Amino acid sequence: MKVFVTGVNGYIGAVLAPYLMERGLTVLGLDTGYYRDGWLYSDNRLLAFSPQTINKDLRAITEKDLEGCDAVAHLAELSNDPLGQNNPAVTHQINHKGSVALAQKARAVGIKRFVYTSSCSVYGAGTGEFLDETAKVNPQTAYAECKVLVEQDVGKMAGADFCPVFLRNATAYGPSPRMRFDIVINDLSALAWTTKRIAMISDGSPWRPVVHIEDICEAIYRSLVAPEDAVRGKVFNVGRNSDNYRVREIAEIVAAEFPGCEISVGPPSADNRSYRVSFDRIHNELPGFAARFTAKDGARQLREIFERIQMTDETFKFRAFTRLKQLKYLQATNQIDGDFNWR
Numbered sequence: 076m077k078v079f080v081t082g083v084n085g086y087i088g089a090v091l092a093p094y095l096m097e098r099g100l101t102v103l104g105l106d107t108g109y110y111r112d113g114w115l116y117s118d119n120r121l122l123a124f125s126p127q128t129i130n131k132d133l134r135a136i137t138e139k140d141l142e143g144c145d146a147v148a149h150l151a152e153l154s155n156d157p158l159g160q161n162n163p164a165v166t167h168q169i170n171h172k173g174s175v176a177l178a179q180k181a182r183a184v185g186i187k188r189f190v191y192t193s194s195c196s197v198y199g200a201g202t203g204e205f206l207d208e209t210a211k212v213n214p215q216t217a218y219a220e221c222k223v224l225v226e227q228d229v230g231k232m233a234g235a236d237f238c239p240v241f242l243r244n245a246t247a248y249g250p251s252p253r254m255r256f257d258i259v260i261n262d263l264s265a266l267a268w269t270t271k272r273i274a275m276i277s278d279g280s281p282w283r284p285v286v287h288i289e290d291i292c293e294a295i296y297r298s299l300v301a302p303e304d305a306v307r308g309k310v311f312n313v314g315r316n317s318d319n320y321r322v323r324e325i326a327e328i329v330a331a332e333f334p335g336c337e338i339s340v341g342p343p344s345a346d347n348r349s350y351r352v353s354f355d356r357i358h359n360e361l362p363g364f365a366a367r368f369t370a371k372d373g374a375r376q377l378r379e380i381f382e383r384i385q386m387t388d389e390t391f392k393f394r395a396f397t398r399l400k401q402l403k404y405l406q407a408t409n410q411i412d413g414d415f416n417w418r
């Protein structure tokens with residue numbers, strides 16, 4: 076199977092490509108390279124499985140680019156809430172319109188399987204109850220709104236000739252050479268390593284689901300190879316029930332992996348968004364899927380990488396590892412225009 080992986084140079088894409096190739100799939104990547112300045116570490120596995128990649132914007136993909144591919148795994152978007160809020164118009168252009176157009180082109184060239192990386196952020200503000208895939212969505216940001224719109228528009232295309240699958244990922248954690256320090260476990264682990272101190276600005280009481288980056292890759296792989304009838308048009312939350320934590324528990328798990336790290340807790344926050352997510356469906360209905368990692372495994376793996384590369388504070392703070400910083404830098408230095416196209 077030849078898979079067209081968009082966002083192949085992103086945090087998840089850089090781990091996904093080798094993950095699929097090790098399992099015998101061929102990968103053709105696409106990425107516009109917003110974060111190409113950031114690469115945290117190398118190893119032989121990554122080098123052995125680096126895919127052929129088209130350097131192009133999602134909005135400029137043609138049907139010709141997709142010819143010869145059997146499936147699409149679509150990851151290329153402006154991904155996370157602050158990035159979406161930074162420019163909601165361009166977020167809609169890329170994340171909503173660009174994603175739907177990609178699905179239409181894929182279907183036009185006869186590609187049936189289309190795996191879309193959605194997000195648990197579609198659930199928005201909850202009350203701490205367990206939410207499953209039938210819960211009402213309640214997006215709070217442009218990023219989450221676009222995820223809902225893509226699920227709706229591409230979901231309507233499901234039929235005998237098209238088999239989309241929607242993966243609502245929890246917040247990811249774990250090492251990737253295309254590191255991101257703007258997500259909670261990666262950020263707290265880097266803080267613990269560089270300062271031996273996690274100072275929380277709130278009391279850390281809200282619930283958050285998190286998921287290991289390789290469990291996301293496994294969910295994508297299983298969605299690509301599953302029989303059509305098992306997945307056509309389906310939505311799956313991606314994670315494991317036991318990886319729903321209160322934010323202060325996440326801080327405790329991370330601190331325990333970094334000897335000498337102290338935690339301080341702040342006052343209750345006005346931001347009381349809190350939700351827990353049920354991951355029963357993916358474990359019961361996606362053939363072959365089982366989440367393998369926990370937050371503790373992720374924090375340990377991050378510590379091992381930081382030790383190996385002797386990570387400095389400067390590296391932790393480097394713009395290309397924090398999405399909003401990097402895109403603001405590309406705008407401020409006139410490298411991308413108002414529509415986020417390269418000049």
Ligand SMILES: NC(=O)c1ccc[n+]([C@@H]2O[C@H](COP(=O)([O-])OP(=O)(O)OC[C@H]3O[C@@H](n4cnc5c(N)ncnc54)[C@H](O)[C@@H]3O)[C@@H](O)[C@H]2O)c1
Pocket residue numbers: 081082083084085086087088105106107108109110131132133134149150151152153154155169173192193194195243244245246247248253255258398
């Ligand atoms: N990381 C998480 O916690 C998480 C959680 C839920 C869902 N997701 C989703 O998974 C997908 C991948 O996430 P990630 O963390 O790897 O994101 P990322 O930002 O690290 O990577 C996205 C990649 O897409 C590329 N890209 C962005 N806009 C593009 C465009 N217009 N044309 C071509 N390439 C473009 C970027 O250059 C980048 O390499 C995203 O759709 C994201 O919303 C991620």
